[in-house]
Amino acid sequence: MSLLAVRQPRFSLVPWLFVAGFAIVIAVNGVMMWFAIGSFSGLYSNHARDRGLRYNQVVAEQHDREALGWTVETSWQATDNLLGLKISDRSGKALEDVTVVVDLVRPAEKRAPIRIAIADLGSGRFAGAVALPGRGNWDADIVIEAGGHRFAVTRRLFLQ
16 A cells, blocks of 8 residues: 555534534524523613703703702612601701602613602601612612702612
């Protein structure tokens, strides 16, 4: 036999293993993208474009709110599903004769906000009970009106 004899081609599994490995990676990534796109609710605000167009007005309103110096402290009692608020002015004095509106919004889901009936407990303290449809992160959109001023703030809360 000669050294230059032609070798018969053999079937090799190695290239097919590479192809199968890449096919598995692509399939898993495709499934993950399908779940991610299907579960994303989209924009947090339905009016993001309008808010962007009036950006300077939004910034001026924010400066006006900061100039008021009002502070809002939130607390959550999981046993009673009770959201508590303590509202004070710049000097730490409790605000009196205020109207408070609180909406709970789930940042990761497209769901209507949950309005909480807030009761005035006196001395700048307010509370409201709510039946949560699920535990986790919630945004409390708090709007306070007093003395012709409107103050809005959002607090991220982990409610359970």
